[in-house]
Amino acid sequence: MKRGQAVVTDLFIAIAVFIVLVTITTVIWDLYTIRLKMRQEYEDMIVKNLQISDQLVKNPGVPNDWEYVIQQNPDYVDVLGLAFDDRILSSKKVEMFRTNMTNQKVKDILKIGLYNYYFVIKEQNGTPILAKGNNPIGSFNTVNLARLVRYKDRTRIMEFALWK
Amino acid sequence: MEIVIKIKKRGLIFSLDAAIAVTVVVIILITSAYYLSTASKESTSQVQLIKIGNDLLTIFEKEGVIDWVVANDSVAPSDAVTVAISESIVNVSRYLPASYNALIEVSDIRETPLNDVATGITCVSSPPCCFGTGCNGTFNVTTLPLTRANNYHVIAHASSTFTGKNTSISLHTPGKTFVFATIKERTYVTTLPHSFEFGINRNLKFNATNMLIDWFRVLGDKSYAANTSRPLPSNFTFIGTGERLFAYVIKDIFDQPRYAKFYIWIE
Numbered sequence: 283m284k285r286g287q288a289v290v291t292d293l294f295i296a297i298a299v300f301i302v303l304v305t306i307t308t309v310i311w312d313l314y315t316i317r318l319k320m321r322q323e324y325e326d327m328i329v330k331n332l333q334i335s336d337q338l339v340k341n342p343g344v345p346n347d348w349e350y351v352i353q354q355n356p357d358y359v360d361v362l363g364l365a366f367d368d369r370i371l372s373s374k375k376v377e378m379f380r381t382n383m384t385n386q387k388v389k390d391i392l393k394i395g396l397y398n399y400y401f402v403i404k405e406q407n408g409t410p411i412l413a414k415g416n417n418p419i420g421s422f423n424t425v426n427l428a429r430l431v432r433y434k435d436r437t438r439i440m441e442f443a444l445w446k
Numbered sequence: 447m448e449i450v451i452k453i454k455k456r457g458l459i460f461s462l463d464a465a466i467a468v469t470v471v472v473i474i475l476i477t478s479a480y481y482l483s484t485a486s487k488e489s490t491s492q493v494q495l496i497k498i499g500n501d502l503l504t505i506f507e508k509e510g511v512i513d514w515v516v517a518n519d520s521v522a523p524s525d526a527v528t529v530a531i532s533e534s535i536v537n538v539s540r541y542l543p544a545s546y547n548a549l550i551e552v553s554d555i556r557e558t559p560l561n562d563v564a565t566g567i568t569c570v571s572s573p574p575c576c577f578g579t580g581c582n583g584t585f586n587v588t589t590l591p592l593t594r595a596n597n598y599h600v601i602a603h604a605s606s607t608f609t610g611k612n613t614s615i616s617l618h619t620p621g622k623t624f625v626f627a628t629i630k631e632r633t634y635v636t637t638l639p640h641s642f643e644f645g646i647n648r649n650l651k652f653n654a655t656n657m658l659i660d661w662f663r664v665l666g667d668k669s670y671a672a673n674t675s676r677p678l679p680s681n682f683t684f685i686g687t688g689e690r691l692f693a694y695v696i697k698d699i700f701d702q703p704r705y706a707k708f709y710i711w712i713e
Contacts, residue, residue: 296461303471310479367508406541429498430498430502432505
């Protein structure tokens with residue numbers, strides 16, 4: 283082999299390797315950017331869901347008697363809470379939340395405008411007792427948190443899902 | 447001829463170098479992607495488990511389950527290896543969603559009994575010093591095998607044997623004496639913590655003047671805790687844990703703080 287031929291072959295190999303490397307790096311970089319964005323969004327949904335579920339099962343809301351006034355004044359609620367005591371849900375608050383608040387109102391109070399939500403209380407065997415919001419059937423981007431609560435004198439599961 | 451071979455070898459080395467670099471970069475990227483995806487999945491399920499476990503302990507507190515365990519704690523025989531909390535009272539299946547399982551541990555439930563059939567007691571002053579209901583005078587005792595060396599307080603349960611006479615309890619170790627103060631009826635605790643070694647501690651000497659001590663407990667060590675009997679999974683299942691401090695009050699008198707700890711997993 284002549285000296286010129288060896289240099290050209292080496293150049294071709296180097297260019298081919300470089301192109302492969304740049305292509306892989308670009309594709310993976312894009313993939314990572316998308317994944318990072320999805321993960322950020324997912325983490326944001328987890329944090330929001332944790333805060334919301336804590337707020338619902340531990341606090342009575344602000345004002346704490348909102349369930350008696352909401353029928354006359356839907357703007358009366360500043361902070362939504364369903365608890366009578368820590369992890370003990372008030373059946374009156376749950377009922378008023380279910381029947382007297384629009385989905386948009388709930389999203390406004392909970393400050394989850396970008397997402398949909400689904401609230402459900404179930405028996406321990408998974409049988410739903412009551413639900414509110416839109417069921418995230420078919421959604422890939424869903425964060426669902428289950429909490430143990432006392433509701434109507436029995437231990438039940440409260441689930442709150444945020445989805446997009 | 448010699449020059450051509452040298453050039454050819456140099457080209458090969460460049461290509462080989464590039465190939466190795468590409469391989470290394472690709473391996474690093476794939477590994478990072480794998481760990482990134484698995485780390486994300488784990489954190490969500492772990493948070494969910496721990497939240498459920500904390501909810502469980504809170505509901506136990508509201509329903510008085512842990513209070514019941516403490517109130518119905520009986521003195522275990524000295525040869526008892528483990529003391530289980532009854533599943534009929536702390537029945538986690540009644541509370542947890544299907545497929546979840548948990549083990550509950552309550553601190554300061556066990557004790558070292560002191561009587562004439564208990565093991566590890568040797569009378570120093572005027573034997574026999576131990577009777578069916580407790581020990582009196584000066585006697586050596588051993589602790590349960592402690593799980594870590596630490597400074598612990600000791601609580602003793604005792605009754606006065608002679609009305610109208612001075613009564614006292616003290617604990618002696620080589621070079622040190624620990625006095626007890628009463629915290630409620632028949633319950634005495636050391637005013638200062640004592641330094642304990644890991645495992646069974648043997649250099650402990652009680653002195654009970656006009657008192658009959660029926661049991662003592664090293665406060666806070668895991669060996670004096672008791673738990674429910676469900677076995678922890680031995681595979682690589684994630685086990686979430688957490689604990690809650692309970693202020694146990696009996697007949698409006700504060701007894702002592704106790705920790706309830708949960709171990710929770712998905713089957």
